[in-house]
Amino acid sequence: MxxxxxxxxxxxxxxxxxxxxxxxxxxxxxxxxxxxxxxxxxxxxxxxxxxxxxxxxxxxxxxxxxxxxxxxxxxxxxxxxxxxxxxxxxxxxxxxxxxxxxxxxxxxxxxxxxxxxxxxxxxxxxxxxxxxxxxxxxxxxxxxxxxxxxxxxxxxxxxxxxxxxxxxxxxxxxxxxxxxxxxxxxxxxxxxxxxxxxxxxxxxxxxxxxxxxxxxxESFGRKKLYLECPLSLQEVQELPGVKQVSFAPEGGYLLQLEDEQFGPEIFEMVTKNGYIPTFSQQPPSIEEIFKMKAGDHHE
Amino acid sequence: MSKFWTIVGEVYKKNVKTASFIFTLLSPIIIIGIIGVVIYFVSDNQETPVIAVISDDNVYSEVLAKPNDHFEVNTKITTEKEAKSALEEEEIVGYLVLEAQNNQVSGTYYEQPATSDKVNAADLIALLTTEKTNEVAKELGLSQEDMAKLTSSVMIANQTIHFTDGKEDEQDEMTTTLKTVGATFLAFLSFMFIMTYASLIATEIASEKGTRIMEIILSSVTATTHFFGKLVAILLVCATQLAFYAIVAIGGFQLLKTDAFPKEITDIISDFYFSAILDGMLGASLLYFLLGLVIYSVLAAFLGSLVSKTEEVSQVIMPIMLLSMAGFYAATFAGSASGSTLYKIGSYFPFFTPMMMPIRIANGTITTGGIVLGLVLMIVFATLMTYFTLMMYRSNVLVYSDAGVFITIKTSWSVLRNQKRK
CATH class of the missing domain: 3.40.50.300 (P-loop containing nucleotide triphosphate hydrolases)
Structure with missing residues (x-):
């Protein structure tokens, strides 16, 4: 040891x-x-x-x-x-x-x-x-x-x-x-x-x-959300707690949330019409955390 | 096997296997061999010059016609006219016209200007004089003993007396000269070995530092083990070369003593000469030589640890080249003034001692106390320098800087002080 x-x-x-x-x-x-x-x-x-x-x-x-x-x-x-x-x-x-x-x-x-x-x-x-x-x-x-x-x-x-x-x-x-x-x-x-x-x-x-x-x-919160659903970009942008939306490279949307607590609420809204192929709420990858931390100047 | 000997073994093996080492080892033998071959061919190609002798008295022409080392006589030419045309045709290099009357022998030697194979008139005179003396002796009825008495010359031997410490030194001029030759040769050997091995050891360390092998090694053994391992290995390589030369020299000497060589050569390299020359190289002088190698090697290791590229080695070991060259030149050119104060002071400077001191010993311009003082100074200096180098070595080899030697020393020093503070 x-x-x-x-x-x-x-x-x-x-x-x-x-x-x-x-x-x-x-x-x-x-x-x-x-x-x-x-x-x-x-x-x-x-x-x-x-x-x-x-x-x-x-x-x-x-x-x-x-x-x-x-x-x-x-x-x-x-x-x-x-x-x-x-x-x-x-x-x-x-x-x-x-x-x-x-x-x-x-x-x-x-x-x-x-x-x-x-x-x-x-x-x-x-x-x-x-x-x-x-x-x-x-x-x-x-x-x-x-x-x-x-x-x-x-x-x-x-x-x-x-x-x-x-x-x-x-x-x-x-x-x-x-x-x-x-x-x-x-x-x-x-x-x-x-x-x-x-x-x-x-x-x-x-x-x-x-x-x-x-x-x-986990300590960074699950603020990243991959979403594949029939909603339009406009509709996705209007979901609660959404800071930013982009198209995910593998298809669907990639949402940045203000807080992970918005997850369940969004889930309810996007699944109200039934099945959607992707709903994946994730914490940032280590690479993203690395870039984030490396970019911090106030420390 | 301990880690120390692992390093020694590896470094030794690596260095004796290089082509450059083998070449260094063999080069003096190759050079001597080439010189030998050249001398052999030059001497072999030299034709004995042919002359003609014109004389009424057959006694003298017969004496000259006897085989000798200096010339040959063409006995077919008997008249001046024949001789002249032969000279013109370059069949002969010259001709001698002799007149012998009433025990008076005189003559003229004719030759072409500036021929390469000249016959020395003195050789002709010497031969004729001996013959004439014999003729006269016969006429006067002198015995062989009387002749010997007559012709024996006065003998004066040359002996120089040296006074050392107020005591008479029985060493003669010849011995001193030979010893000095030995000592100068040793100084040259010092210089040559320092040049070779300083750059070897510095390159060895710089390349390990440059390739970062050093980091792996220093995570396996202490810097001290590594440093001494390298140093000992390189000194062993050096010892290998010395031992090889010693064996070749002794073997060559034994060979010269056999009948394979003409007596003239074996006489020159007689036991007396050989031991006198050797005398200038052994004893305290040899100790100076060995200590000198250690001092310069340690300095080379220190300098090598300062750079991170092998290309920079030649630059960084410049001080070694300058120091050893200064010592060598002082020994060779100022050696005759080895009694001067300046030379005396210089000879105690540890970097110069290995070259300058042997000359003083050979010339007898130093007391036993001085010899010991020189040795003590070198040992103390070698110890101090090894200690200092070791201290710096560990931090030196981990400081990679392209900023130059002085910055490296500075950085290394601050790293060191940092370590010490703890």
Whole structure:
């Protein structure tokens, strides 16, 4: 279990991380979102002890992280790095040895992992001969092959095509099943919604969102309403509590409500003549919340 | 295997396998080989010049016609007229007209101007004089012993006395010169190794920083382990090169002692010369050399950790090039003035010590106390610099900045102070 308590880091006058607290129980996934420069990488660096915090602490199973815990960590930095001139297996062995594993322990696992991430090429191929996507997969294997208990992934999805992103997603879910704590940052909200148990959004080092995906979305109210019904645009605009109406891309109307409480009343009105194909009242998506929060200037 | 040795092993393996290392290793041997081949062909192609000798007295023409290293005599030419036309045809390079009367031998040597294969008149004179002396001795009835007595020349040996610490130093001029040759060679070796390995270690670190491999490594091991792992690995690569050269040198020396080479060459590289030259390179001088490598390597590691691109390495290690070059030039050009105050002061500057100190030792312009002081200064300096570099290293390698070296140092320093405050 990873606990972060009141973590604060400043660089001169700049507050990079401001009083950050969260807990990741074993087998849980935390997503970290935020614009560039919001403090995501600094948070990772503080957890990894590359930087020393001004205040607060990072606890692993109730104790401070020490040099002994290096072997438990799997870290994928934002910008990938491999030695171009050595082979895939040499690269994997080297990083695994630095995590305290022996060549004998790792050797039987390489084929499994290369298969799992569908790396194209032989394990004796030089890194530089691989495509960027395949290099990234090798990097991921290096991050995960020693079965880390604390996995930190900085923008793991960037540069992956949808097929490979899916493989990675599956890989992260597998880690969760094995009981690892996973924390990752991303700009791709669909990944956050699909795999995170909890979410934190950072803005200028401050946590502006924190909680489960569902709770966060619900906290914004179900102000979005997808409607497919025989009413005209004019009629829809005149429904109670409607702030704005647009045509939904998939057909029908998309209504913005002043408050979610108008829902039942609208439902009554649009169904008074019987069946309608769609009535879907939803909270904003994480992406919408992200844009909303990122756009807030008064904080 | 500990993580430290994992890093050492990986970095070592990576560097000794490069083509450039293998080339560096072999280049002196290749160069010596090429020089050898050139000398062989040049000496082989040199034809012995042919001359003609015109003389009434067969004794002298026979002496000159005996096979020698300097020239050959065309015995078919017996008249001046024949000789002149042969000279014109360039069949011969010159001809000697000899007159011998009443124990007086005189003659004229005719040659074309500016021919490449010249016969030195002195060689002719030497041969003829010996023969003439023998002839006269025979006439006077002198024995071989009397001859030896007559011709033995006066012997004067040259011995220089050095006074060190008010005591007489028995080292002769020759030994000093040879030692200085050894010491200068060591200074050159220092310079060469520093140039090679400083850029190697700086590139090694900058490339890991640039590719962000550093972040993965620093999440696996401490910065200290990583730093020393790299340093030791590169110094081991360096040791590999030195050991290789030592083996080749010893092997070559053994080969020279065999009969495969002419005596003239083996004489030059006799035990005496060899040990005197080696004397200038071993002992304290070797320690200076090794400590110098450490100091420069640490500095290179520090400078390498400041940049985030390998392209910037050559720029950032400029100070190393300048420092080592200054030391090397001081040693080679001011070495003869190694007793001067300026040279003495310079030789204690740790960056110059590895080049300048061996010359002072070879020339005997330093006391044992001075040698020890130089070593202590270097050790203290190396320790301080390693400590300082380690302190900065951890924050340096995580500060990515294109703003330049000084900004990086500043940022890194503030990161460091931030860490310390805690």
């Amino acid at each position: 990873l606990e972060v308590k009141g973590l604060t880091k400043t660089f001169g006058k700049l507050i990079a991380v401001d009083n950050m607290s969260f807990t990741i129980p074993d087998g849980q996934i935390l997503g970290l979102i935020g614009q560039n420069g919001a403090g995501k990488t600094t948070t990772f660096r503080l957890i990894l002890r590359f930087l020393t915090e001004d205040r607060g602490e990072v606890l692993w199973n109730g104790e401070k992280l020490t040099n002994e815990d290096y072997n438990l960590i799997g870290y994928l930095p934002e910008e990938r790095g491999l030695y171009p001139k050595i082979s895939i297996e040499e690269q994997i062995y080297y990083f695994a040895k630095l995590r305290g594993k022996s060549k004998q322990e790792i050797k039987p696992l390489i084929d499994f992992w290369m298969d799992k991430f569908q790396v194209k090429g032989k394990k004796t191929d030089k890194i530089k001969s691989l495509s960027k996507g395949n290099q990234q997969k090798v990097q991921l294997i290096c991050t995960l092959i020693h079965q880390p208990k604390l996995v930190i992934l900085d923008e793991p999805f960037s540069g992956l095509d949808p097929v490979n992103a899916e493989l990675l997603k599956q890989g992260i879910i597998d880690l969760k099943k094995e009981g690892s704590c996973v924390i990752f940052s991303t700009h791709r909200m669909e990944h956050v919604e699909e795999i995170c148990d909890e979410l934190i959004m950072l803005k200028n080092g401050e946590m502006v969102l924190n909680g489960t995906i569902k709770a966060i979305r």
